[in-house]
Structure formats: C-alpha cells, structure tokens
Amino acid sequence: MAPRVLVSDKLSPTAVQIFRDYGVAVDYLPDLGNDKEKLHNVIGHYDGLAIRSATKVTEKLLAAAKNLKVIGRAGIGIDNVDLPAASRRGVIVMNTPFGNSITTAEHAIALLFAVAREIPEANASTKAGKWEKNRFMGVEITGKILGVIGCGNIGAIVASRGIGLKMHVIAYDPFLSEARAQKLGVQKVELDDLLARADFITLHTPLTDKTRNILDAGAFAKMKKGVRIVNCARGGLIVEKDLVAGLQSGHVAGAAIDVFEVEPPAADNPLFALENVICTPHLGAATSEAQENVALQVAEQMADYLLNGAVSNAINMPAITAEEAPRLKPFVKLAEVLGAFVGQSTEEDIREAEILFDGSTAAMNTSALVSAALAGLIRPQMPDVNMVSAPVVVKERGIVVSEIKRDKSGVFDGYIKLTVRTSKRTRSIAGTCFADGKPRFIQIKGINLDAEVGRHMLYITNSDTPGIIGTIGSICGRHGVNIANFALGRSAPGSDAIAMLYLDARIGDSVLEELRAVDGIRHARSLGFEVESDI
Template identity: 80%
Template sequence: MPRVLVSDKLSPTAVQIFKDRGVEVDYLPDLGKDKDKLLEVIGQYDGLAIRSATKVTEKLINAATNLKVIGRAGIGVDNVDIPAASRKGIIVMNTPFGNSITTAEHAIAMMFALARELPEASASTKAGKWEKNRFMGVEITGKTLGVVGCGNIGSIVATRGVGLKMHVIAFDPFLSDSRAQELGVEKVELDELLARADFITLHTPMTDKTRGMINADAIAKMKKGVRIINCARGGLIVEQDLLEGLKSGKVAGAALDVFEVEPATESPFFGLENVIATPHLGASTSEAQENVALQVAEQMSDYLIKGAVSNAINMPSITAEEAPKLKPFVKLAEVLGAFVGQVTEEPIKEVEILFDGVTASMNTRALISAALAGLIRPQVSDVNMVSAPIMVKERGIVLSEVKRDKSGVFDGYIKLTVTTEKQTRSIAGTVFSDGKPRFIQIKGINLDAEVGQHMLYTTNPDAPGIIGLLGTICGQNGVNIANFQLGRNKPGGDAIALLYLDAPFPEKVLAELRANPKIASAKPLKFDVAAA
C-alpha cells in the first residue's frame, strides 16, 4: 500500500479520499514548518501533499528515497525545487483549476475597489469623517482592461471584464486567434497593451521571461493614470519601479495581493493611499480551499494506485481512462529504448521516434518519455519517465517525433532510430493482443520476436551453419534457449539472431561466441519484463 505524508493543513475530506482509495496517509499538518523533522521522516513516503508552508528543497528531495509524487494543493509551485525533483524522477503535480474562479473574482474585486477607492473611503467613514468629495473614483464601464496572461485565471477575468462592458485586450504568447474570438477579447502584443490599457491585471506564471516584466521601462510605456492589479506573483513587478510610478502620478493606483517577499509584514506601499494590499488572498475562499485539497488527493491517489498522471508540471498527463490502453505501449517504448541503449556504446547525437498507425493518435509525449528512459537507463540506472527528457536535453541530444497513418500490416507500431558519430541504429516494435511487446524490425530486417527478460543479440553474415553454431555453443554450456528468432536483409547479406534465454548469458560463453569468426558481434540484453 502506498504511503502519503500530508505536511500542511488540508481538508479532512481530502485525507479521507486517500484512505478510501487505498492509500495509507499520515496527516501531520504542522510538520512542513519543521525542516529537520521533515527531513528525518520523508524517506518513508511515496507521496507528499503540501500547500505553501512546506518548502521542498533539493536537500529534502535527496533525502526522499522512496518519493514518487509531490502534490501541491494550489497553482503556484514556487516552494518546490522542480528541477531537483525531475532529476530524481519525482512527479510534481498542482491543481490549476480548483481556485481559478476564486482568484479571478479577487482580481475583479480589487479592480472595483481600486476604481472607487473603497478601502480608504471605508476607513475614513469609520473614523467619523464624511469626506464625500475626497473620494472621486472612476467608472470601469467603457474602460480598456489589459489582461496579461490569458490562461485559466486570466481567461475568466477577461470574460468578466467583457460582461462589465469593458473593452478587453489580452497579451499571451499562447493565445490563439480563435480562442481570443471565443473569449470576446482583442489579442495584442505586450507593448500595445501597456500603451492602451486603463487597467492592467497580471495573470501569468513566474518564469525567467516574466520576472520583473512590470519595470520602469514598461511603466514608461503606459498611459498616465493607469491602474495595476497583481493577484499572480509578486516578482512580476519590480516593486521599487512601481513605487516611483505611484509617487509620480504616472500610475494612479495599484492593488497588490502578492509581493516579492512574503509574508510582507512591512512595505513602502503600505504608506500610500493609492495602494490596496491584501495578504495573498487570491485563493482564500472556503470553496477554493476545499476544491484544491480534494483535487490533489484524487490526483495523487490516481497516480499511486492506477498510474494516471494529471496536472503534472514535469511529465505528460495520462488520464485514468487511457492508462490501461497506454500501459503496454509505454512498456514497448521503454524496451525499444532499452535495446538501443544496451547495444550502443558511442555517444548518441540524435533520436527519432516514429509513431505509425494507431500509436500516432496515442499520448505520444508519454511514449517518448518512456523510450528515452529505456535508452538512458543502461548508463543511469535510476532514470525514469520524469527525469529522462531532462537528461536527454542536458546531453545535447536532438530529439524528433514523426507521426504517420498506418503503412504496413500492423495496426500500429513504434520505431526508434538513433544516430551516433559512427552509425545509425533502428528498431521497431508493436503490441499484440496479449498485451506483450514484440520486436518486429531491427536494422531494417524484419522478424517477430517476443521480448524476454534475458536475451542475446547477434549479428553475422548470412551463411549456413549459424543456427547450429549458436545452438551447439549454448547447449554445450548449459544455456537453455526459450525462443530463437532470425532475420536477414537478403540472401548472403546481413543477418541477425535474437535468442530468448531462461537466465543471463554467461560471460565465459559470451567470450567463446565472440571469438568465433562467423559471429560479427554478440550482445547480452536484459529487459524489465517478467521472465516467461
């Protein structure tokens, strides 16, 4: 039974979801604040469910020897060292939809409050003043709302703005024309948005490209009297530059739910009347907190029990519905990669993966990750589908994917081709009705070979006596052959043999085989499949 640690406060209903789905769970909501104690116990768990209090550092990840998945109840994963988790093969999930509406509504509320100066007006009235003429706000109807980032939350804000009779313009590198039309917004470049918007609201993730995107240069491009709302990430704004803009009057007001350093117990913004500040309340509604807690429990349970992957930051998603159908092809992709990885000794420069027929319509990102994991595992034993793509990228290997309609007798197959300085190698395979992977082509030579745990791969010129030679050497040394497959490209040309063995091929027998002039090469292989 997989075991999960919940180290931050989570809904009791979420904890019960783990239990109901067959996951053992330890609910220790204050443990995330105790770094030393968390470091001491983390090695016992397969999963870690967190909010924002637990800091998942590289040191913690290195101590998490059994950890398979980290689930963040919320959108932001700034408190997780994702590169370190990926290198260790740990899936990092978040819950991007559970608090989208809540955060979007908070941004809209901040916009209203900013337009009508509500917090200052409320404080003044409660102080016994009646300063009706002091608080002269602006209407939002007819104003231009600039939405930076039009993903889950930004798109909700955009549609709310349209409903409020605002003219909504949006900047997002991934926003398509059809999606913009569907939302009823005008798609523009960032500089145009900065120049035209009366209100600018930020809804983009924190990346190297977006960090500090609202700086002095950006503010200089804005119209005088612009109002800025940030309910996304504090680091998107250079706070000193915004402060200068507010003091100069270029920026009429700002509504900030997030800050560069949190908790923000002191800030120069707090002394300004034209700034509204809230303590990172974007996702703080009872509905949202419950939603993200339930969602992370369901996602982690589905992965640990069924192998389904959803909302992962560092791995392709695999739905619970497609997981059973995809599983045998994931294994196929892995053994294809493992075959090439074991027979290739020189550095790999390029990898091409071809998906033919039904495989082309599958979740090919997951299949590619599996193939790369098999390819690298002979050199790095603890690699998996999460860490393999990163390792391939770090090694400078060029990866390409090809999809095509059915082109042969098989409903679908996968072909892996790798290129080194010296040669190109290829292998293709498919899955039969029994769900087991089969090799169907090696070096362009057709054959039909079941994949076994222990195998021997040989190459030789096509000549009489090879079958007898292999059988004699194996028989004389007590090596039992479970299955024997042969193939050649033409009579008298290149030939290959694949022997499915009951046990690993002995080194001394391998030396004898390699010494025979009729054998060009001989390579023992091992695959992570159950022995027949």
C-alpha cells in the first residue's frame, strides 16, 4: 500500500504533484492546520505530515498519530513542532534549511540599509508632502562593525554580504570553528565582546532554551550607544519590552524587526509607536522563489524517506542519502540485531554501550548505525522504540554511549562489535554482512563462530564436552523443533563453548528447561530477531 501524506498548510501545487509523481497518496487540506480538532481526528490515517507554520504539532496530536513516520516543515523553523515528543514517538522531523537562506539573508541586508538610513519614515514623510532632509540624518554602513549572532547557513550569507559592503564582521556562534570563521572572513568572538563592539547587530540563530531572550536588558546595557538591531530570525530571541526601553532612552538608535514574540503581534505593540523602528510581517522567507523552493524540497525529502529510506535535513535523525541507503541498509540491520542480541540477553540495568566499527564499516554513516544498535538494544524493554527515539531513550536512562573507528584488523573487510557493560557483567558480540547482505554473528563473548541470523534462534553456552551437541539435537527433535542452521564456537578444547541454532519456529519454555537441565549446559535462551529492516 502506498504511504499517505497529509498537507495541512498551504503548499505549492507543484510540491503536491511531486508526492503523486513519487507514488505517494497525498491529501491537500491547506486549512486543516488551523482546526486542531479536525486535524486530531484524521491524523491517525497518515504516514507523513507536511506543514508550514500554521499547524501546531503538539504532544497530544502526536499521540493520535499512530502511523506517523515523518513530519516535513517547509521552512527552517520548527517552533511549531514538539520535537522531544516527536523523537520519543520515533517520528522523524525534517525541515528545509537551505531553501529560503538567500531570501532571508537578503531581507536582513535590506533592513540593515533601511534602519541605517531611516528609509520607511523618510518615504512616509515625503509622500505626506513634506521635505524633511535634515530630520532623516542616517549613518553609513561602510567601515562599521557588523555583529552576527548565529553564523550558520543564513548568518554566513549575511556575513558575506556585509564583507562585500566593506563592513568589519564579527560573529558569535558556539558551533563556529576558527577554521570556518577564517574561511568566511569573519572574526569569531564571545557574545559580550560582540555586544560591546558592534555598530549593527543581526540575529540568525534558532530559538532554543539557550538562545531565548538572548538580547535582554542586560545585553542592551553592554552595547555601545547608538547600536542598531536587525532581527529576521525568531521573535523570542529579543525581550521586546527591553528593546522598547533601549529605543526610548536613545541607547539603541534603531531596530528593524521582522519577527515578534507573538505572531501576529497585537495592534498596540509598543514597537509600532516608535519612529526609529521598522517592522515587517515575517517576510524573511517571503519571496516566490523561496516559497516554491522549500515546498518542493520538503515534498522530495518526505517522499524519498517514505519510499527509499533516505533521510535528509532531519532534526532528530542522522542523515542517510538515497545513494548510501541501499549499501547501508544491511549494516543497519546488522547493528540492530547486535543490539537486540544483547538487549534480550541482559536483565540488569545497562550502564555503558560501546560500538566498534572495524575496516569498511568505519567509513560508513556510523551515526545511523549507532542509532540502529541502540534501537535494538532498548527494544526488548520498549517495543515501540526505533532509530529516531532510541538515542533519546538511552540519554534519558543515563547510558553512556561511545563510538570507536579503526582500520581493518582481521580477516573481514569490515565488522561491527557491540560491548555493553552493566553493574554485574560485560557482554560483547560482533557481526558482519557477507555478499548476500544478510547479517551474521562472528563473535560472542570473545569466541569466534559463523552464525546466520534468523527470526527464531536458540543461544546456548556450555562446556566443550563430548555428546552435548548430540543431546541438543535430540531434545529439539523430540519436541518437533526443526533446526535450519547450527553454528558452534569454542575458546579452547575442553573450555567454554557456544552454540547458536537458527530454528524454523520459536522454541517453547519446556524445551528450554530441559536443555538447562543437561549437565554441561550453563545457559539456554530463546532469541527473536526481525528479519525486515525498518529503515
């Protein structure tokens, strides 16, 4: 059955057609995002939800979205999506961070000029029949210091434009490396330094707990007198009442605001009464080119994921390109079954998980493989967990996850080894994929073997003594348990040994009890593995 997508906000007809061209069933109901009750009633029928800013994806809505796999936001901001709730429920959240970058950056530069030369007020005055040349005495931007808060994709474009305008650009961004700053031609500084030095400050950071109210009364007090502010990012970055106070006192010479704490803002918003403030109605991404670009991009991303497993521009999931998805898929399944083996074999609380990538696997998209291993590890206790929600669950449980990559060290071109530590023991298992793409166990507890992974398996640890293999076969035969594959391994003659049996059906508890009663068998456990990957 074809996946179903609901478009609950206004989206380009071309984007809706892209879903259909991919073979995705799509319902275009652009006003549904404003009707919470109706949206709640129908969301359970859909695999994907395409939105802009009108639809609010709350925890309550997600609870009703039983089949939802992906949310696509046509635009960069995801303030209207409860990301933690989506992650816990295993729903991928995608945005389109590059489709409106140029448009937003250009609007910021336009506002920069407008606030520097008081263009809107001068325009209104002139159209009113006045000729107030002396009233509108602006400032040049050439040679001035432009402070960019948030130097990601859009911020970097604004910085580039600022440099082109012969401004000195300084940037505050905790994630900006010195090498990247040098390449952009900007000086990386701390926030307080930026506030103290900048003549113009422009914001281009997402709204998070750390950036909310980043410009408050304390921040304005640190700025030089006569500073001008531009905000085309998110309204919650600036405390509006503190900005109003700064503008009224003259400490802040002007501000150009495209986004507000509450949108649309109230008609009596104090900013509207100030002549040295320019306001636009969230126009940063509002060009025909940008609106079309983000709509087409989100449709392609969602369809590619639902049909091919490709993950791009996801906020809560490692990226997987369409090209690497076919090659990665067998190893995602391998990582998942390695985690599932340990998860089904461990009763104690897990404290640490170490994932080793050896040889060719080290060059793969290991972020996706780690997520798959964690999903397999946690799923025995939480059946609904998947690659999206697993990292969140693991973090909430305080499990320390580490990743190691190394060059080829053995006979296999590449393999993955998972080691898990609890308060009582350490468990480890390694596996690889052969040319047929099927996952295989190649080492358990340091003992080498070659075991094909099947839906129903029997895991036995025993002493290496004559007759045990025959006894295992006899017990299975007596109970009508058919063995598809029997893999063996031992640490040394007469020492510890392991048997992994691939069975046609799940083995019953009575058979397990009989096996455990055999002299020399230390442990017998039934294991189950999903044979179809959910990537």
